[in-house]
Amino acid sequence: MNTWSLALRNVWRNTRRTAVTVMAVALSCAGLMLFGGYVSWAHIAGEVHAVMLSGHLQLFKEGFEEKGAGNPAAHALPNYEELRQLLVSDPVIGPRIELVTGQLLVQGMVSHAATQTSSTFAGIGALAGDIERVIRWNPYGLTEARDIPANRHLFATGPELADEDPEGITIGEGLARVLGIPPGDQAGANRPSLELMSLPPAGGLPNMVSASVRHTSIRAMEDLDNRLVVLPLALASELMFPGEPLHVTSVQLLLKRTADLPAVQQRIAELDARHHLGIEQRNCWEMNPNNVRSVGMLDMFFIFAFCIVAVVLVFTIYNTMMMGIVERTRETGAIRAMGVTRAGVIAMFVREGVVIGILGGGLGVVLGLVAAWCVNSSMILYTPPYYNVQAKLEIFCMRPPSIILASFLGCFIVAVVGAFFPARRASRMEIAEALRH
Template sequence: MITWFKLATRNLFRNGRRSLFTVMAIGLGFAAVNALGGFTAYIFTSLEDSYIHIQGNGHMSIFKKGFLEEGKLDPTRYLLNEEDVRVIDEVLQAHPEIRISTPELNISGLVSNGEVSTIFLASGRVSSKVDVIRSRSRTKVGNMRLFDGDPMTDDKPNGLGMSQGLADQLRFKQGDTVVVMAPTVSGQINALDGQMLQTFSSPVEALEDKLMLVSLEFAQNLYDTTSVDRINVLLNDGLLTQPMRATLQSELAAHGLDVEIKTWNELSTFYTKVKNMFDVIFLFAFLIVFTIVVMSVVNTVGMAIMERTREIGTLRALGVKRRGIVGLFALESMLLGLIGSLVGVLLTLAVWSSIATFEPTWIPPQITRRIPLEVYLVPKEMLWSLLALMVLSLLAASLPARKAARMEIVGALGHV
């Protein structure tokens, strides 16, 4: 076997320039696929981290059954009351897998500067608990300050944040008093004064002139209720999301609660759409690389067979069987794939280190500030790419190698 490897290696260097071009084609294809795969992994991780940690939504959310379908039409009917929240908290606290849980109440109404009013959409949360969720972020964005002004804290229940477009529309500045109006759960109009602490940019352009952040206490006082519309749950390990959902669903049902639990990826439709899009892009990129590799190897092996026809005849005359000829060319092709893939690994590392060194920035979807661009190293994908390219190289050589092995010995020896 060692002799065959030596022979295959020497044959590759007989026409070094052609082999070099083939190796570089495979290497560049390998690097392109894995650089795209690393960027895709970065995008997926960032979107996941943005929804779970940066936006403070956690790995799953607990709703009263029917809220997501009918809650907008009759929100008060599908709120979780104080007793519901107490029972849910007791169940959640019994599980060490849960890092923290926090209630949330989404509200809407009118916000006014005393002269002009406009509609708003706001989420009411417990600031200290949201900060704990954000502190678990695994990305560089999680350490960035994504607002201008003062942070929202539990000791400022009337403090609020406002999207930059909404603040500009009503000419609000940090520290200004804001009048917020909304119907209570009983249908009466209620109004509260708040103080604007910060401005932020909306992740959705259409909501840039509508979004606000308020404390849970402020939202409940405005709606004149002690209920919430969901409880967000953060786990210590995201891999436990599905098992924990099943466990919590059965335990809460056993306590007589008619609730439904949705995971973060079910609620984040944007993540699902982006993932599907990048999966298609990655498939097209791999098909392009597949075509390049196959054509390069077929060309290299085909040219080698034409140049080495008499050598093939000599080997056959010396007793080498047809499968031996096929095996020799297949081994040469597999070595081309292996060497090309190793070159691709080096090129991928070069791309990764360059990006890590120069730290380019960009503005991704749902983030309105420039953030560092990253490309992750994904060893599993690199290993699969290496194996796939070796197999592709092997298969690409099979047809011309079989054709060469079927040559008549006399005809091959007399080939000019």
């Protein structure tokens, strides 16, 4: 007989009561794992969505953030190619880069003569192959909104831009609705023809280019999708800077790992200071603050839920242990008489809390994993905040595995704390009084 064997046997004296308590710990642990796994998914989904919208990092001409919103093309980067070469060849940044590309942000009016409709638009002039790599960035294997059957008709099935289609553009699903264009891929011969009009930054009369819609598509943000036009960089440049060489308003960086972002940003700041590049940088979180706010809110919910679970669990364990202690008052007096110290009594009852914590936490991990597998295997759809497409509910308990460990340890520690206070009370009983019980 050792102390742990005794604790195990004491725990199972009242099988039903212990089973209920262990189940309470297990369900708490499983609940924390599921919620933690969901919050983890939200963090990853928020990251993927932010990167998909804007890359990891964009470099603008200095002053763009303050003055460029109304007329982005007026703040085009004069040294795009030089900047690109500098980044790619840098020993710190180069190995961390997946893609460096240029973008020209434009805005203006778009009209559809066939339906006599028009609207304002926010355009992204991009290189055909590069934009596909950005909007398909998904190193975590998330179920993408475009892969969900209920959403499939909202996304372009082919590439949004193509080098062999210099006038082919893709427009947001919301804008398509305004312009009377049906969603989805547009048939080759009857592609809707649009006129894009904008004021060149050099001044003068508005410039206009013609384009035809290849696809309607969606970026899963209502505000953006109601105004989005994705057009070839050359076409955007022609609209804003007719007859001039290619211009870009930002250099977009896609990194191999998001974790490298701080190091890359620091290095770019050093390069800017050394080479007087005259740039400012904005990362994906700064450009998509709603994603940060959403997951921040979920983090707070998680902390709140954990506190509630912890309080309920402490009282459950306290209650169970107190009942056991009252039932074993005389026995406790007897072992104290035999020479067990107060600390020994505390240790004995806390050990029982440890056993309950381990059994409950272990069972909770198994239950949590099974429940997460069930959720992930089913197609439960919902629309997250700020989204305008449905997403699949996914639970990422294993990403990172510390979610399992934290849920287990959280419940385990709460169980031990719940056992400690009754144990301390038991240790303070007067022996003679306990024996009279």
